[in-house]
Each structure stands twice: as structure tokens, then as C-alpha cells.
Amino acid sequence: MIGWLLDALPLSYPDAVVVVGTAVVGFVAGALGPLAVLRQRSMFGDAMSHGTLAGVAVAFLVTGAKVPEVLLLGAAVSAALAAFAMIALERTGRLRPDAAIGVVLSVSLTLGIVLLTHIGASGNSQQAGLNGYLLGQAAGLVERDIVLALALGAVALTVVLVGFRLLRSATFDPGFTSVAGVPSWAVDAVATGLLALAVVLGVRTVGAILMVALLVAPVVAARQLTKRLSTLVPLSGALGAACGAVGGVVSGRAELPAGPVIVLLATVVAVLSVTFAPRRGIVAKARRRRARVAG
Amino acid sequence: MSPDDVMIVVISGLLATSCALLGSFLVLRRQALLPDAVSHAVLPGIVLIFLLTGERASLATVLGATAFGVACVAGFDWLRRTGVVASDAALALVFPALFSLGILLISRFASGAHIDLDSAIFGDVTFAPLRTIELAGLDVPRSLVITGAATLGTVLLVVLLWRPLKASTFDPDFAELGGLRGKLVSQVLLVAVAGLAVVAFDSVGAILVITFFVVPAATARLLVRRVGTMLVAAVAVGWVSAFGGQRAAVTFDTSIPGTIGLTAGALFLLALLFAPRKGLLTKRLAARPQPRPR
Amino acid sequence: MTTSTDSRTAAQPPSALSLREVSASYGGRTVLDGVSVEIPAATLCAVVGPNGAGKSTMVKAALGLVPSVRGHVELLGEPLRRVRRRVAYVPQQDSVAQDFPITAIQVVEMGRYPHRGWLRRLTRHDDELVAAAMDQVGVADLAEHPIDELSGGQRQRVFLARALAQGADLVILDEPFTAVDARTESALLEVLTTLCQNGRSVIAVHHDLRAVLDRFDHAVLLAGTVLAEGAPGDVLTPEHLERAYGMTPLVLNR
Numbered sequence: 001m002i003g004w005l006l007d008a009l010p011l012s013y014p015d016a017v018v019v020v021g022t023a024v025v026g027f028v029a030g031a032l033g034p035l036a037v038l039r040q041r042s043m044f045g046d047a048m049s050h051g052t053l054a055g056v057a058v059a060f061l062v063t064g065a066k067v068p069e070v071l072l073l074g075a076a077v078s079a080a081l082a083a084f085a086m087i088a089l090e091r092t093g094r095l096r097p098d099a100a101i102g103v104v105l106s107v108s109l110t111l112g113i114v115l116l117t118h119i120g121a122s123g124n125s126q127q128a129g130l131n132g133y134l135l136g137q138a139a140g141l142v143e144r145d146i147v148l149a150l151a152l153g154a155v156a157l158t159v160v161l162v163g164f165r166l167l168r169s170a171t172f173d174p175g176f177t178s179v180a181g182v183p184s185w186a187v188d189a190v191a192t193g194l195l196a197l198a199v200v201l202g203v204r205t206v207g208a209i210l211m212v213a214l215l216v217a218p219v220v221a222a223r224q225l226t227k228r229l230s231t232l233v234p235l236s237g238a239l240g241a242a243c244g245a246v247g248g249v250v251s252g253r254a255e256l257p258a259g260p261v262i263v264l265l266a267t268v269v270a271v272l273s274v275t276f277a278p279r280r281g282i283v284a285k286a287r288r289r290r291a292r293v294a295g
Numbered sequence: 296m297s298p299d300d301v302m303i304v305v306i307s308g309l310l311a312t313s314c315a316l317l318g319s320f321l322v323l324r325r326q327a328l329l330p331d332a333v334s335h336a337v338l339p340g341i342v343l344i345f346l347l348t349g350e351r352a353s354l355a356t357v358l359g360a361t362a363f364g365v366a367c368v369a370g371f372d373w374l375r376r377t378g379v380v381a382s383d384a385a386l387a388l389v390f391p392a393l394f395s396l397g398i399l400l401i402s403r404f405a406s407g408a409h410i411d412l413d414s415a416i417f418g419d420v421t422f423a424p425l426r427t428i429e430l431a432g433l434d435v436p437r438s439l440v441i442t443g444a445a446t447l448g449t450v451l452l453v454v455l456l457w458r459p460l461k462a463s464t465f466d467p468d469f470a471e472l473g474g475l476r477g478k479l480v481s482q483v484l485l486v487a488v489a490g491l492a493v494v495a496f497d498s499v500g501a502i503l504v505i506t507f508f509v510v511p512a513a514t515a516r517l518l519v520r521r522v523g524t525m526l527v528a529a530v531a532v533g534w535v536s537a538f539g540g541q542r543a544a545v546t547f548d549t550s551i552p553g554t555i556g557l558t559a560g561a562l563f564l565l566a567l568l569f570a571p572r573k574g575l576l577t578k579r580l581a582a583r584p585q586p587r588p589r
Numbered sequence: 590m591t592t593s594t595d596s597r598t599a600a601q602p603p604s605a606l607s608l609r610e611v612s613a614s615y616g617g618r619t620v621l622d623g624v625s626v627e628i629p630a631a632t633l634c635a636v637v638g639p640n641g642a643g644k645s646t647m648v649k650a651a652l653g654l655v656p657s658v659r660g661h662v663e664l665l666g667e668p669l670r671r672v673r674r675r676v677a678y679v680p681q682q683d684s685v686a687q688d689f690p691i692t693a694i695q696v697v698e699m700g701r702y703p704h705r706g707w708l709r710r711l712t713r714h715d716d717e718l719v720a721a722a723m724d725q726v727g728v729a730d731l732a733e734h735p736i737d738e739l740s741g742g743q744r745q746r747v748f749l750a751r752a753l754a755q756g757a758d759l760v761i762l763d764e765p766f767t768a769v770d771a772r773t774e775s776a777l778l779e780v781l782t783t784l785c786q787n788g789r790s791v792i793a794v795h796h797d798l799r800a801v802l803d804r805f806d807h808a809v810l811l812a813g814t815v816l817a818e819g820a821p822g823d824v825l826t827p828e829h830l831e832r833a834y835g836m837t838p839l840v841l842n843r
Contacts, residue, residue, distance in 0.1 A: 041383070042386070043387055046331070089567075092567070094575075096322075099322050099325075101328060102508075102509035102513065103510055105509075106556060106559075109556075110556030113502055114550050117553060210395060212391060213387065217388055256399055281379075282377050456707065458702050458707050461691075464686060465685065465686050465699075468649075468652075468678060471653075471654060473673065475707070516688075519690050520692060522689065
């Protein structure tokens with residue numbers, strides 16, 4: 001289905017698969033990232049990606065096989081559960097968001113580790129592949145993964161497009177309660193589900209620990225360049241895709257793991273944008289301040 | 296319990312003590328996620344020192360790793376202060392970058408070097424009693440000495456800085472104006488967190504670091520009225536988790552750090568439901584009357 | 590901030606707060622622009638102005654709590670570093686960690702920390718001052734209550750008690766009466782008035798222009814810069830308010 005694209009790239013077939021795969025994941029994460037960053041829920045993404053481990057382990061225990069789609073389904077379910085646990089803890093009013101995230105993150109990560117240890121102890125030789133979810137294994141991508149990522153990404157982006165106005169009011173207006181009769185919890189649930197999707201797609205490639213950077217860095221970079229959400233979403237997606245593709249090529253050439261390379265690239269882009277962006281950048285602000293003092 | 300079992304409980308308990316003391320202040324300052332970030336960010340420090348000296352558990356390692364932990368906090372603070380990046384996004388930007396750097400260093404220069412990522416992340420308190428050093432003619436587990444010293448240091452720090460820590464957490468402007476040096480003390484706290492995270496990382500692994508910093512403190516907050524009692528309760532939750540988790544791990548033959556973490560999580564859940572004043576179910580049983588002004 | 594070098598005649602008591610050409614910016618935006626005020630000692634002074642006028646920034650700048658402040662500041666006739674213990678500050682409620690586990694009496698005891706530093710124990714004298722302060726604002730019976738279980742009014746009483754326990758000569762309050770019931774507001778103003786009668790100085794950022802006219806001795810009308818300063822009746826004139834707010838607040842039309 002996407003064979004023509006893979007052939008068209010001036011890369012060997014396995015390299016082309018990795019590059020296209022990381023670019024697609026980068027785009028989806030970048031485009032959905034605003035749902036986390038603009039709602040001050042960046043670290044939500046971190047806890048959710050740590051939460052995927054338990055789901056992967058349970059899915060493996062239940063089916064006894066390493067079918068990527070099944071494992072990803074497990075990851076999605078447990079990431080969503082982690083997210084809802086955090087929202088529920090916050091809503092009780094007993095904990096601040098950061099403490100709620102910290103508690104869920106530690107408990108879900110611990111649960112994942114216990115389950116993985118259990119799988120390891122039961123002598124199942126296939127468990128080595130499961131550890132790849134912690135640190136990511138872009139090199140293990142196959143064409144089928146790309147098709148899956150494209151399909152899920154398309155679904156997610158369609159949801160974003162259809163519900164754009166709702167999401168915009170939910171992201172930019174903290175006091176948002178309901179618009180056009182749609183209750184805030186429903187918007188919250190959809191936004192959280194979309195984030196879970198992005199996290200799950202990324203976990204295979206960059207790993208549970210680094211996934212949060214893929215959600216946050218492109219958004220931070222893009223946010224410096226535009227105020228409009230309708231520009232921010234595609235721009236941040238494009239930045240994510242670019243970092244993914246370039247990182248994929250570089251890591252292939254230099255024989256380095258793809259996840260960390262992509263993450264470092266995205267971080268560099270974000271820091272450059274924070275520093276040098278035309279209007280909101282630190283340098284531009286400092287120059288304006290100096291101009292005002294002088295004048 | 297075998298002597299090794301006791302040793303594991305003691306090492307975990309000591310570590311829980313120091314993490315709970317500092318973690319309580321972090322939770323109250325809304326910085327509960329800093330230890331998570333710091334414990335990831337120290338990786339490049341550990342690798343660099345290994346590349347330079349060939350050691351992976353020396354004093355130099357602790358210092359190098361702490362430096363990167365502090366760098367993580369400083370970078371986070373700088374990004375936050377620029378006002379263009381929200382504080383949670385700043386954190387999510389800094390620590391993955393440093394962790395990535397660590398992994399790249401390992402895979403480029405130290406791939407054959409037995410910096411075992413799995414043991415660093417999964418924790419190896421299980422083997423802590425086996426790695427001993429000689430102290431005054433006795434073979435003492437290295438982790439016991441290190442965590443003991445760290446705990447002593449943390450207790451001294453909290454006792455010495457009790458008033459400024461308390462005041463600057465509660466009311467930063469008051470602490471600054473009243474000459475209590477609140478800002479300075481906040482920075483000391485963050486450096487201490489970085490150093491402790493490194494020590495803990497080496498002794499019990501990263502997952503227990505995150506758990507010990509956050510979960511006992513969050514549990515204790517549900518139970519108390521005073522910050523002093525909160526610290527005591529957090530330490531107690533830590534010790535109960537260490538003991539209960541170790542026993543459960545032996546019973547079910549599974550990961551010790553894992554069960555210690557899950558025990559802490561279970562204690563949190565109990566407190567959330569049944570805490571005397573703040574429990575979700577307690578409140579349903581008896582609604583407290585509010586005190587009225589005279 | 591520079592040290593004062595000018596001499597004064599002995600007969601003239603120093604001002605409670607003296608600002609000369611003070612400017613402050615916040616996130617690249619200039620909030621205060623060349624503010625000069627001279628608030629006399631032993632008065633109950635209100636700082637009023639529309640939202641974003643820089644009221645909070647002005648008192649914080651005076652207390653050294655804002656970075657990047659230019660200009661000259663004197664409190665009680667001295668630079669800040671020499672009068673830290675003699676100046677008490679009651680911050681806006683949202684700058685305090687509301688969920689901090691602490692009881693009312695522990696908050697009031699903090700008022701003695703500036704005198705006792707990091708380590709010296711509180712003396713019996715300190716305990717007496719704490720008890721007296723709590724009694725004066727009517728929260729003695731709430732001593733053991735956690736702060737997060739108190740109402741807005743009760744909490745504000747506790748913070749004022751902390752300032753009293755500190756024994757400060759100058760008390761500065763930032764929006765002390767928001768989320769406070771009318772009875773508490775009246776009771777707190779009573780306490781503040783008594784303080785001024787005893788020679789202490791009080792400066793409060795306030796919204797309620799009616800109350801300022803009725804109960805304060807001195808007023809500063811702020812809108813990025815000082816529009817008027819003096820007796821409340823002379824400051825809160827329709828012309829001044831028109832300039833500050835763009836309209837005359839209805840409450841003043843008599």
C-alpha cells in the first residue's frame with residue numbers, strides 16, 4: 001500500500017521503513033501534543049506512556065503471543081486507565097495535579113515492572129521483545145506498523161478536525177464547562193483518548209520513557225511561532241514529522257538508537273525556537289525591553 | 296526472615312525515610328514530579344564518569360550524576376522563568392533530552408561496559424546485601440553505608456532548615472521578607488533531591504526512587520493536620536511499604552522493588568478512602584461541621 | 590535600591606513608605622512607571638486603582654519581592670534590609686499554599702521567626718505575643734484548626750494575627766478583604782485602626798472605594814503611575830476616578 005513511497009526514497013528498504021515510520025509517529029504525536037501541552041498536562045503524557053507497560057504485559061499474559069496489534073491495544077487501554085486515574089484523583093480535590101500524576105506514574109510503572117518480571121521469571125523467551133517498549137525499538141518497525149500508525153493517526157486527526165471548535169475551547173479556556181450542550185467531561189475523555197492513541201503509537205518507536213518529549217517538544221517549538229490553534233496543530237505535526245524523519249535517517253547512518261536521536265533533535269528545535277522565535281523568543285523580548293529602556 | 300531479608304528492609308526503609316522527608320516538601324511545593332525527572336536526567340552523568348574513570352559506583356559517579364541532576368533542575372527552572380514555556384512542559388522537555396544523551400553515550404562508547412540499564416531501571420536492591428565493603432573490620436553492605444549516610448544527612452538538613460523550609464513552602468513572600476532566606480533554601484532542597492535521587496538510583500533503582508519520593512508523602516498529606524506529623528507519617532508509610540513489600544516479594548517470588556512500590560500504592564489507596572478527615576468514604580459517613588467565627 | 594543619605598530634622602517622623610521614581614516591569618511589560626509616594630507614618634493608608642494598575646506590584650516592589658525594580662525605596666525612613674523585622678506583610682491569599690498542613694497557631698508563630706531566625710527556640714515571651722495577637726483578632730479558639738479548614742475570613746484573621754505577633758511598625762496588606770465576610774472586614778479594620786492610633790503604620794491594597802472614604806486616613810490612586818495621593822476625600826474625586834477607571838464608580842455618586 002505504501003510500497004511506492006518506500007521505493008521512492010533514496011534509502012535501503014529497511015531504512016526507508018524506519019524513516020517513514022518515525023515521521024508518521026512524529027507527526028501524530030506533534031499534532032496531538034497540544035491537547036497535553038496547552039492544557040498544562042504535559043506530564044500526563046509521561047505517566048500515560050509509563051502506564052503502557054502494564055497493558056503490554058497483561059496483553060501478552062492473556063494471549064501468550066507477541067502480536068503487535070494486541071499488545072498495542074493493551075497499551076492503549078492501560079494508558080487510558082492511567083489517565084482516568086489521574087483525572088479522578090484530581091477531581092477528588094485531595095491532591096494537586098503533580099502529586100496525582102506522580103502517584104499514578106509510580107504505581108503504574110511499578111505494576112508494569114512486576115508483570116514484566118513475572119513474565120521473565122516464567123521463562124518465556126519472547127519477553128526480551130517486551131523490554132523494547134521501555135526504550136523503544138524503531139529498528140524493529142515493519143511495513144505493517146506504518147500502515148497501522150497511518151490508519152490510527154488518520155482516525156485521531158479526523159476526530160480533531162471534526163471536534164476542532166470544542167477542543168479549542170477546552171484547551172484555551174481553563175474555566176470551560178460546556179459548549180453547545182457537550183459536557184466538559186466528554187471533551188476531557190475524548191482528548192485523553194486521543195493522547196492515549198498518540199502515546200501508544202510512539203511507545204514502540206521511542207519507548208515509554210522518552211515518549212513525552214515527542215508530545216511536548218514540537219508543540220513548544222510551534223507555540224513560539226503561532227498563536228492560532230488551527231496553525232499550531234499542523235505546524236507542530238510537521239515539526240514532529242521532520243524530527244522523526246531526520247532522526248530516523250541519522251540514527252540509521254550512525255547506528256544509534258532512533259528514539260534518543262529523535263528526542264534530542266526535537267529538544268534542540270524547541271530550545272532554538274524558545275530562544276530565537278521572531279516575536280515570543282527570549283532574544284526578541286530582551287531586545288524589545290532594551291529598546292524601551294533606551295527610549 | 297533471613298539476615299539478607301532484614302538488610303533489604305533496612306536499606307529500603309532508610310532510603311524511604313530520606314525520600315519521604317524531602318518528598319513531603321516537594322509535594323507541598325507542587326514539585327512532586329522533579330524526582331522522576333532528576334532520576335532520569337542523571338544517566339549521562341553516570342555514563343560520563345564511567346567513561347572517564349572506568350567506575351560505575353564511586354564517589355565520582357555520585358558527584359557526576361548529581362551535577363546532571365542539578366543541570367536538569369536548573370534547565371527546567373530557566374525555561375520556566377522565561378515565561379514562554381509552562382512549568383510542566385519545561386520539565387517534560389528537559390529530562391527526556393538528558394536521558395537520551397545518556398542512552399546515546401552508552402550505545403556509542405560504552406556498549407560493552409555493563410552499565411546495565413535494566414538493573415538501573417528495575418532496581419537491584421535484591422542484590423544489595425551481597426555487595427559489601429569492609430568497615431572497621433566488618434563486611435558491611437555498601438548500600439547500607441551509603442543510604443545510612445544519606446539518611447543521616449537528610450535528617451540533619453531538614454532539622455537545620457526546618458523553619459525556612461516550612462515558611463518558604465507555605466508563604467514564600469513572608470519567608471523572603473522575614474530574612475529566612477527562602478529562595479536559597481529552596482535551591483538547597485533541589486540540590487539535595489538531586490543528590491539523594493542519585494544515591495537511591497544506585498541502591499534500589501529508579502522506580503523505587505520515584506515511588507519513595509511521591510507516594511508516602513501524598514499518603515501522609517491525607518492523614519495529618521501539621522507538617523511535622525506529615526513527615527513522620529510519610530516515613531512510617533515508607534517503612535511499612537519496605538517491610539510489607541519485601542515479605543510479599545518473598546511470598547510470591549517476584550520483584551522486590553516492584554512489590555515495595557505496590558505496597559506503597561495500596562497504602563495510598565487506603566488513605567484516600569479511609570483517612571480520618573479527608574477520606575473519600577469517611578466523608579460520606581460523617582460530614583464535618585465547619586468551625587464558625589465567633 | 591540605593592541607601593538614603595539625606596538627613597531629616599528630628600521633629601519630623603520618617604514616612605511609613607517613601608518611593609521615589611520607582612519603576613518595575615513584569616514579563617517584559619512595564620507595570621509601574623516612575624511612581625513616587627510619601628505615605629506618612631501612623632496612618633491607615635489605602636492603595637486603590639483599577640485592575641492591572643500595579644497596586645500589588647507597588648507594595649511588592651517596596652518590599653523587595655519583585656525582581657528588576659528601579660528607583661529609591663525607604664520604609665520607616667530606612668532601606669529595607671535594616672527594617673526587615675519591623676515590616677510585616679500579609680500577602681494575597683492565592684500566593685499562600687492553601688493546602689499546606691499547618692494549624693492556625695503555627696501560622697501565627699511564624700510571625701516570631703524573623704526575630705528568632707532559623708534555629709533559636711521560641712521563648713515564653715514569644716508564646717505570649719502569639720496568644721495575645723490571636724486573641725486580638727478573635728481566633729484564639731481556632732488555634733488548633735488546620736488552615737485549610739478555615740473560612741476565608743477566619744484565615745485572613747489568622748494572617749493579620751501573624752503580623753501582630755511579629756510586632757511590626759509597618760503592616761502591609763495585599764487585598765486583605767477579598768473573600769472576606771463584611772463582619773470580618775469591619776473587625777479587621779477596627780484592629781488596623783487601633784494599630785495606627787498606637788503609632789504603627791498600615792498600608793492596604795483595597796478595592797472598596799466606599800470603605801476607603803469612610804475609614805482610611807490616606808489614599809494613593811494608582812494607574813501605572815500615581816494619579817493622586819493624599820486624604821481620601823481629595824484623592825477619590827470624580828475627576829481623578831474618571832482618569833483612573835475611565836468612569837466614575839457608581840458607589841461614590843452621593
